[in-house]
Amino acid sequence: MSAGRRWDDLAPRLASGAAMVTVGLVAVWLGGVWFHLLVALICGMMIWELVCMVDSGRTKSQYVLGAAGFATALVVAWVPPGFAFPLLLFPSMLGFSRMEKGGVTYAVFTALILLAGYGMIVLRDDIGLRWMLWLVTVVVVTDVAGYFAGKSLGGPLFWPRVSPKKTWSGTIAGWAGAAIVGLFFAGVTPAGAGLAGISIAVSMASQIGDISESAIKRRAGVKDSSSLIPGHGGLLDRFDGMLGASVFLMIAGQAVGFPPGV
Known part of the structure; x- marks a missing residue:
């Protein structure tokens, strides 16, 4: 592949990425209902994309399940956790009665989407802005480092049958970038150097989320989850890493007492 073709998607990716980062940072900074609305909107649209991929003939169900x-x-976001968890699983149960295939x-995946959204809301509301920014930064740096290292260095593919563009060089660069983010936040918080290890694990979880969504696309025979975002595809293409990272943090955070040292 020529150098020009290798980077031909960079301009639209940067423009769309800048717009998404701006909207996301404003919502994260404001918190409260604005952040809740953004998370809920993204969750609903990702579920719509998911239904479009796995059962494309069920047009009405795409909108019902997304809504x-x-x-x-x-x-x-407004109910006690004991009532929140059964509600989070209700859209998954609803899908069984509305889909002919891919149930x-x-x-x-719908349960993971909603659990991840709930995890981000809890992280922002209960633990604070700083740690929400840490999570977002780990996932973004993992993706960006992986993209540039993979394009520049190439090398052996990570899982060619499912994701023919992901390389081991990009994967490892994502871990390294996450470790640097963890060390930075360890220096400005009481968390300690162990945060670097947690950051690498979160980076790995985000890559697992990415690979899982790639497997669904491969099975559905589509390149992108949708065409909503120029240069990026759909919201699932852009936030699949955040799904894995947020769900992992919900589980592992209970074991390590996240945030550590705080």
Whole structure:
């Protein structure tokens, strides 16, 4: 591949990425209802994209299930956790009665989408802005470092059958970038150097989320989850890493007492 062709998607990726980062940072900074609305909107649209991929003939269900995901992600921010968790799983159960194929894939991935959204809301509301910025930065740096290292260095592919563009060089660069982010935040918080290890694990979880979504696309025979974002594809293409990272942090955070040292 020529140097020009290798970077031919860079301009639209940068423009779209800058717009998404701006909107996201404003919502994260404001917190509260603005952040809840953004998370709920993204969750609902990702579920819509998911149904479009796994059961493309069910047009009405795409909107019904997407709307159910949006409403659920919005409501759970205001109810006690004991009631939030059954609500988070309701859209997954609803999908079984509305889909002709891909029901299990839909149910599992929808549950992950809504659990990830809920995890981000809890992180921002209860733990604070600094740690929400840490999570976002780890995921973004993992993606950016992986993209540039993979394009520049190339080398052996990570899982060619599922994701023919992801390389081991990009994967490892993502871990290195996450470690640097962790060390930076360890220096400005009481968390300590162990945060670098947690950051690498979160980076790995984000890559697992990315690979999982790639597997769904490969099975559905599509390149992108949708065409909503120029240069990036759909919201699932852009936020698949955040899904894995947020769900992992919800689980692992209980074991390490996240945030550590705080």
